[in-house]
Amino acid sequence: MSGVSTRGPAFSTAGAGFSTVDRVQGVKGEDLSFNRRVMSWYGIIAFLLLWQLAPFVGLTDRRFLPPVSDIVLDALKLVLNGELFLHIASSCQRVLIGLFLALLVAVPLGVSLSGLLPRVTKFVKPLLVFLGNINPFALFPLFILLFGVGEVAKLAIIFWSSVFPILNFTIYGVSQVDPLLIKAARGMGAGEREIFWKVVIPGALPAVFTGFKLGATTAFLFLIAAEMLSANSGLGYLVHNASMNYYIPRIYVGVLGIAILGMGFTQLINKAEKIILGYREEVKV
């Protein structure tokens, strides 16, 4: 567990644990009755219904908590004039570039540190943990001072918040590759290069993915924060702008949009993980 605890007190992926919903929905291949299949939607539907009806029966103030229909209408308006798409696109672009840069730096660095220089890795590990635990939000003013209020500062904050989980998990992943497998491969006459590509990388990849997922969640979180502080496009900006202009339905459009986009993003990563890590044997608990 040493590699997993590298993040120390830093932010947990809030509620990511509830992604066990897929497990709840039934084992693959099991023939579920219609009722059981739609069961997982009941809660969300009931919640939305309650939200919709609450203002009409006087439970909530319509001005502050508009019914779902108002929110959907505003979302439709934004879709029709293309604005929503624009915001989603620029948010996605930022998070993807930031994550890509983080991967580009963290994975090769982690692999080479852990694979080639284990003692150096052991030496710098406390520093990496320390740096990874600096609240990215506390660094935000600093990034603005250093990089200005443009794109670079936002990319820097996304990069910073995702690079340490990926790096720490890569180091952990490479270090926990089964030495027996390496010895076996060597015994069967595999060259160093072959061992690296056929044993070390597949062995470390699951941990890298765990780090990537953590990093992506954090990156997404901070993307919104960064956009709220300084941007002129993106979903975070949409929320911020709506709240500055007191345009309340739009705030909720932004909040829901961010939640849905984040969920879609997580799903995508999980799908990719399933495809890329398909070689792993499933462990049934």
Place this chain on the structure above:
Amino acid sequence: MTAIHDFLTRAFYKCGSLVLFVLLWQLACSTGLAPETFVASPAVIVKTLWIYLWDGSLYKHSVISLSRAFTGFALATLVGVPLGFLLGGWFKSFERIIGPLLYFLAQFNPFALFSVFLLLFGIGEFSKVAMIFWVSIWPVLYNASLGIRSVDPAQVKVARSLGSSKFTLLWKIVIPSSAAYLFAGLRLSAGTAFFMLIPAEMMGASRGLGWLIINAQVNYLIPRLYAGTLVIVIFGFLIDYLFRFLEWRLVGWKRPEAALS
């Protein structure tokens, strides 16, 4: 001799890199390699911290920040633990219905929600506490529900057939067997609470560590910016260590197999 050697080796690996980092930083600042307008040297940061320590402002802001984080965290625990127990233990089919909803709610970005909280609760203490509550309830809730599902049904059956009351069952079987998960959840939640406190204070507060930083940025007080950041990191580590220590003391006899970290 070996004991000293062992100690030195361990110390070298534990804090060598940090010391080296600080030394290089200081060197870069002293030689003018790092521009003084943007980067405060470690010596200056320590001096700033020293001043804040003695004029009481550090204490004042820390107490306010910690009490906010604690309030949010305590509320999250008070709601999350019983709710998790109920969902995981007594209303399993209800959890199937409400699980996806909880997952959906947990996806709500706390920063974006802050705008909503400002609308609903105003800019007072309450909206900050609400935000901290919102982010720190999920780990507790999830781990409580996981913990209660990890209770060995055989133990429950044995206790029941030996005639234990519901309260004894809860106190002697359920809570001890799920304690490891509970503590993992509490530690995560406490870390998250403090983590999210900083942005909450940066967005709307007039005191606290987050405010200290944002105020330093607005007034271009670079040493204070770094000092504030450092204090926040240190508090983050302290909170983590406190909970790890409690975990070790109270549930060290039982390691969670798969508690999320």
